[in-house]
Amino acid sequence: MGRETLLTVLLLLLGGLAVQPFxxxxxxxxxxxxxxxxxxxxxxxxxxxxxxxxLVAAWLCGWALQESDPVHDRADPGMLVAACLPFALIALRAxxxxxxxxxxxxxxxxxxxxGLWRPHILFSPFLxxxxxxxxxxxxxxxxxxxxxxxxxxxxxxxxxxxxxxWPWPWARERLDTWLEIxxxxxxxxxxxxxxxxxxxxxxxxxxxxxxxxxxxxxxxRWLSPVDAPLLGDARxxxxxxxxLLAPLPDSDGAHGWLRHGDTAVAALLAAMAxxxxxxxxxxxxxxxxxxxxxxxxI
Ligand SMILES: [Zn+2]
Numbered sequence: 388m389g390r391e392t393l394l395t396v397l398l399l400l401l402g403g404l405a406v407q408p409f410x411x412x413x414x415x416x417x418x419x420x421x422x423x424x425x426x427x428x429x430x431x432x433x434x435x436x437x438x439x440x441x442l443v444a445a446w447l448c449g450w451a452l453q454e455s456d457p458v459h460d461r462a463d464p465g466m467l468v469a470a471c472l473p474f475a476l477i478a479l480r481a482x483x484x485x486x487x488x489x490x491x492x493x494x495x496x497x498x499x500x501x502g503l504w505r506p507h508i509l510f511s512p513f514l515x516x517x518x519x520x521x522x523x524x525x526x527x528x529x530x531x532x533x534x535x536x537x538x539x540x541x542x543x544x545x546x547x548x549x550x551x552x553w554p555w556p557w558a559r560e561r562l563d564t565w566l567e568i569x570x571x572x573x574x575x576x577x578x579x580x581x582x583x584x585x586x587x588x589x590x591x592x593x594x595x596x597x598x599x600x601x602x603x604x605x606x607x608r609w610l611s612p613v614d615a616p617l618l619g620d621a622r623x624x625x626x627x628x629x630x631l632l633a634p635l636p637d638s639d640g641a642h643g644w645l646r647h648g649d650t651a652v653a654a655l656l657a658a659m660a661x662x663x664x665x666x667x668x669x670x671x672x673x674x675x676x677x678x679x680x681x682x683x684x685i
Pocket of ligand 1: 533570573615616617618
């Protein structure tokens with residue numbers, strides 16, 4: 388069998404097997420955290436089930452680098468293809484949904500950030516006419532925070548990570564939690580840059596009213612894969628407005644945590660991937676050989 392073909396089949400099979408048990412992980416809650424830290428923690432929880440599959444991929448790449456082409460080990464191609472087929476379908480579904488999210492028309496939201504590579508803000512004239520100057524500035528600051536963090540791209544990637552954990556509902560739950568916390572984090576960032584909480588609350592309520600009006604733009608969908616809206620989840624509107632009307636919580640310590648936390652996570656992941664690739668290059672041959680022999684044995 389060709390090395391690249393076998394590598395693809397093993398990536399789907401072993402990667403899929405690595406994701407599925409971790410997709411069952413329950414969501415951990417840490418009440419009382421600053422939204423910026425809670426958002427980053429929820430983001431990591433979203434990706435944690437994918438990490439074992441990434442390490443398996445690094446391990447297999449290490450194996451492929453020292454493997455001859457074609458691979459001379461005995462293998463039952465029919466058995467291998469049948470075993471990886473369910474995971475191939477999950478990956479195909481995730482890829483199609485990701486492609487659809489890029490190719491479809493932008494959602495008609497009263498205000499949102501859109502664009503994967505060059506995020507920008509779309510502001511409906513219907514909404515602008517319904518808001519005063521302070522409210523427009525508050526809504527704009529909220530969306531600017533989405534743009535600064537490239538949230539449309541992050542939402543698109545998060546949706547893809549969730550789709551790779553299909554069909555488990557816990558993955559969707561982790562995505563919903565992250566999206567909810569994301570709105571709170573962007574509200575706080577907008578307020579820390581001078582936007583009034585009262586103005587932002589008024590803008591959010593007006594957006595919700597306009598979006599549900601039969602004369603207004605199309606009602607926003609909670610999950611809009613490439614758009615980061617002002618409104619977010621309308622179901623949590625009451626809680627969000629209450630937060631915006633309360634004093635802005637102190638989040639001075641969050642910035643240092645985020646800066647150092649991101650670097651530490653990236654360094655740890657890179658080190659783990661390097662170790663996995665080296666291990667694949669050193670021990671991959673006989674482990675893959677055993678696996679291929681096993682396809683004949685059953
Ligand atoms: Zn938002």
